[in-house]
Amino acid sequence: MKSFWKPVAMALAVGAFACACATPVGAQLSDERALSDVQRIYKNAALVVMGECVQSHINSEGDTCYDLSVEEVVAGYAQAGDIIHCTQGAMKEGETYLLYLAEGEEMYHTEDMRRYELLSDAPLPVSENGTVAFAGTQLALSDIKRDIERMDAVITAPATTYYYKELGALIDAADEVFIGRVASISPVKDMAFRSQTDGTIIENTLPAALAQVEAYGVLKGALNYGDPVDLVYAPAMSANLVDASTLKALSYGEANAPALEEGEVYLFFLTQSPDAKQAYRFSVNPMQGYARVDKDDHVHVSHVNSALAGCKDLGSLVREIRDIMES
The missing domain is CATH 2.40.50.120 (OB fold (Dihydrolipoamide Acetyltransferase, E2P))
Structure with missing residues (x-):
């Protein structure tokens, strides 16, 4: 079958989340390599948001749950003020994080929540000077947003x-x-x-x-x-x-x-x-x-x-x- 598509091999980065997280990456990456990894994660995300962890509590399933209040929707469809519920996400109250999220499986909950899966190994801390901690390195938030704008043009x-x-x-x-x-x-x-x-x-x-x-x-x-x-x-x-x-x-x-x-x-x-x-x-x-x-x-x-x-x-x-x- 004739095809107009030209393959470009790219590995998928899929994590588990409810927001459930995998183990941290041990080796520090170069900024270029780290940015490339963030790009691959982005292409599989349904929603990218930045916000503040407002509280932690035990949810209806007995898991520690971290609530992130959305301050900025970087990509996808949500609203400022929406709450993202993350289990086993290890966030600190009052700190700001960047989350790359995929739509999770439908499950029954007593809480009113949208189900997501985290695509990075952990929620990504955002510093006051505008950098994002990822895989042992610091990436400029402005570079990440610029990359997203470029990828959204495709x-x-x-x-x-x-x-x-x-x-x-x-x-x-x-x-x-x-x-x-x-x-x-x-x-x-x-x-x-x-x-x-x-x-x-x-x-x-x-x-x-x-x-x-x-x-x-x-x-x-x-x-x-x-x-x-x-x-x-x-x-x-x-x-x-x-x-x-x-x-x-x-x-x-x-x-x-x-x-x-x-x-x-x-x-x-x-x-x-x-x-x-x-x-x-x-x-x-x-x-x-x-x-x-x-x-x-x-x-x-x-x-x-x-x-x-x-x-x-x-x-x-x-x-x-x-x-x-x-x-």
Whole structure:
């Protein structure tokens, strides 16, 4: 299968947390090596926050729990004042820490808390002069933030896109199904992308554009009327298209991907970014991510979209989608 992705081998740094911590790193690293390790940890994080340890207590499971009050959200989605509960995190009350967090497994708690896993070996102390203690060295917080800004300029994309022959499978694959209008779309240009496959992070550039879509009627997902959606328009991702039922590569080619036009209304089938720190959406695949709806509510279906074959009326299609979701 032809691929536009160029592998760049990078080891994954995964720690255990509830926030649960591993043993400290013994050997001191050079600043360059330490910063490189922090970069790898960041790429696997769903949330990066800085805040003050406000208290320690025994939680409902009998573990010592350290509560960190978020003062700054460095990356991801949280709010100042949120409390992060860390068990076995060895923090001192009144001290400031930098936490790299992954979303933890769903578990039952008597406390109202979000479950995270810490990706560094321990919470990273932040000094008053703006340095972060990591692996026996001191890194400038400004350097870490600058690195994060640089890495955020690279869009994290799905490693593989699947093609669905049945409408039910297409709906299941989508995180969001809704009717919306393309408010704006940027010119197509080469853009940097990152994806992750089998523990390896791969990066390359693809011709793509960013479209801002205004949500109207929502059939699946948590969007509200009028919400803006940042959609990555990248027909070239069809090079990685795989038949979901057979797992065989498909070769429709990007020329067969339907166009996305500013001002037009579409029925969208989208997935959220694999990186929880980024708010981009992607088409389920370039062939089936959207179908144009005209002013008479006629649905214009691409000849390569077998899941919507024969669908012409928006009202009928919406009822069919709802029936499938309720069955």
